[in-house]
Amino acid sequence: MGDALRYAVRPMQVEDVPQANEIDRECFPTQWPPPSYKRELLFGSLSHYLVAWDTEQPAPPPENPAGRSRPSLFWERIRYLLGMERKEPQSPGQRIVGLIGLWIMADKAHFTTIGVRGAYRRQGIGELLLIAAIGLALRRNASVVTLEMRRSNLAAQALYEKYGFSRIGVRKGYYSDDGEDAVVMSTERITSASFQSQLQRLKKAHAQRWGSAQLQID
Numbered sequence: 001m002g003d004a005l006r007y008a009v010r011p012m013q014v015e016d017v018p019q020a021n022e023i024d025r026e027c028f029p030t031q032w033p034p035p036s037y038k039r040e041l042l043f044g045s046l047s048h049y050l051v052a053w054d055t056e057q058p059a060p061p062p063e064n065p066a067g068r069s070r071p072s073l074f075w076e077r078i079r080y081l082l083g084m085e086r087k088e089p090q091s092p093g094q095r096i097v098g099l100i101g102l103w104i105m106a107d108k109a110h111f112t113t114i115g116v117r118g119a120y121r122r123q124g125i126g127e128l129l130l131i132a133a134i135g136l137a138l139r140r141n142a143s144v145v146t147l148e149m150r151r152s153n154l155a156a157q158a159l160y161e162k163y164g165f166s167r168i169g170v171r172k173g174y175y176s177d178d179g180e181d182a183v184v185m186s187t188e189r190i191t192s193a194s195f196q197s198q199l200q201r202l203k204k205a206h207a208q209r210w211g212s213a214q215l216q217i218d
Helices: 014-027 037-043 073-081 125-139 154-162 193-210
Strands: 007-011 047-054 095-105 108-116 144-150 166-171 182-186
Touching: 007 125, 014 037, 014 047, 014 095, 014 108, 037 047, 047 125, 095 125, 108 125, 125 144, 125 154, 125 193, 144 154, 154 182
Parallel strands: 108 144
Antiparallel strands: 007 047, 047 095, 095 108, 144 182, 166 182
16 A cells, blocks of 8 residues: 555646546547536536546646736636637646536535546546545535436446445436436435444545545535
8 A cells, every 4th residue: 555645636627627528528428528617617606526636647737838827717707708718728737537526506415427537547536536525515514415327337336335325216218328227326414423434434445545645625
């Protein structure tokens, strides 16, 4: 076991959108085009996205000349509304390897997407993103987490079951590309003693296997 995992998790930035689209295209080729990540980041008060990035392999440096400050979120929104946004948002200089999205509405959180680049799979990144997203849901006072996934995605279902999700229903023909059913899953109350005990045990096991990771989820 290493002392530290080489991947860290933080909130998605507008500059991450091109890399997020790459991951979405790779993970969900039949569901292209991807969600409008930029619009949701700028205006979606219910939407939250986290990204995992490789601390040992930076992305190409931003094109922005050194010393020039980036626009504020306010001006990013104005530029977007006026159609003046940059065609390719500038990279923050980090290699994004995975992402997870969720909506938080009142006391409920709903996972909308999760994906990891093919070259980075089986390194604990998907599980790390799941841990971080549950942590974000807790910080935002959500009481339960729900999601849906393809009925054929047994590996993902096993991971979610490991983290306390149970199957609560099926949505027939949910996926428009091929008519596959979706399995609907939900947790118990994530603030309950039993859920928290299991979550802490799994977080510890993940750190022991893969190394400790930096989670910036505020």
